Amino acid sequence: MSRIVYVNGEYLAEAEARISIFDRGFLMADGVYEVTSVLDGKLIDFDGHAKRLQRSMDELDMRAPVTTEELLDIHRELVRKNEITEGMIYLQVTRGSAGDRDFAFPDPETTEPTIVLFTQAKPGLADNPAAKKGIRVIGIEDIRWGRRDIKTVQLLYPSMGKMMAKKAGADDAWMIEDGFVTEGTSNNAYIVKGDTIITRALSNDILHGITRAAVLRFAREAQMKVEERSFTIDEAKEADEAFVTSASTFVMPVVEIDGQTIGEGVPGKVAPRLREIYLEESRKAAV
Structure with a gap:
């Protein structure tokens, strides 16, 4: 069964997920990420990860693509759609694409960030031998x-x-x-x-x-x-x-x-x- 992932506002089968080749995350590693664990179908330390994500974006002058409340809803929906009991949710935000490749990054207010999330099922995560x-x-x-x-x-x-x-x-x-x-x-x-x-x-x-x-x-x-x-x-x-x-x-x-x-x-x-x-x-x- 294919995972359902989240890409820029859409829940998609992983095979259908697409990102521009001009995305600065791909070209410049111009992006930040977080990994949140899931135990018993619930998110561990979500608030801490959300706050650190915001700090990382602020330090790089990157605009947040969604609010914290929306981010929580996305996490929960991915857990539900993929039936994750134990595992992780990977979240990545990049500065997005502003056209052609350029070392200088564009004004964050004029560029739409890219946001991607996907789950990883890890049965036995808490009981790791x-x-x-x-x-x-x-x-x-x-x-x-x-x-x-x-x-x-x-x-x-x-x-x-x-x-x-x-x-x-x-x-x-x-x-x-x-x-x-x-x-x-x-x-x-x-x-x-x-x-x-x-x-x-x-x-x-x-x-x-x-x-x-x-x-x-x-x-x-x-x-x-x-x-x-x-x-x-x-x-x-x-x-x-x-x-x-x-x-x-x-x-x-x-x-x-x-x-x-x-x-x-x-x-x-x-x-x-x-x-x-x-x-x-x-x-x-x-x-």
Whole structure:
């Protein structure tokens, strides 16, 4: 059965979806995106994703194609039409097409943005077996542009990082700049030392993760100690635990970095507990 997708105001079979070859998202990676998880047929952290989408568009002087209320309706309709119980909704907004290819982008008030959404069914998303055994990561140089806080579609290097990890027999990569870990290829990175959760502070250097914000809030509410500061890859290798967070993996333990075992080589106590809390609380608040 073909998926139903959303393109510029229309719900279409995926085979019928069309975008102009002059769309700046295609030609210039001039676009932003969000991924919202679906659990029990409901949207997780929708408000957070909508606010970050607006921030990304504002930073790029891009006009919003729909209101937040309309966006919520579109998400819900796609969940309904595609009968998604567990999975994700991918949303992308580009500056659209203003005719021929040009480095200078047009006045946002005179150009209609392109908006595309599609679903991905992921049965067992909440019960991912990887969360019980943990994942392995490698360190790679971070050579991305300086505005990583904007969630753009410029994902070539993170994609290459994933492939570097795969080639090395690992699951993912942590990017390193000036000796310090910035983040994973598609997630925020954390270590645990003693009773303290450590993760890099927010700045232009990393994505302001929606799952990150929720997990840190839940950690503090559970009386866990949180320290927002940079840490080196060597410090991570000596940590008691490590983990990542993202909308698609929630809280995922890391048990190996560059071939070196972290802690006992199995998920510790902190990451599994945070995953449990996050899933429980997020389901309660889902829309």
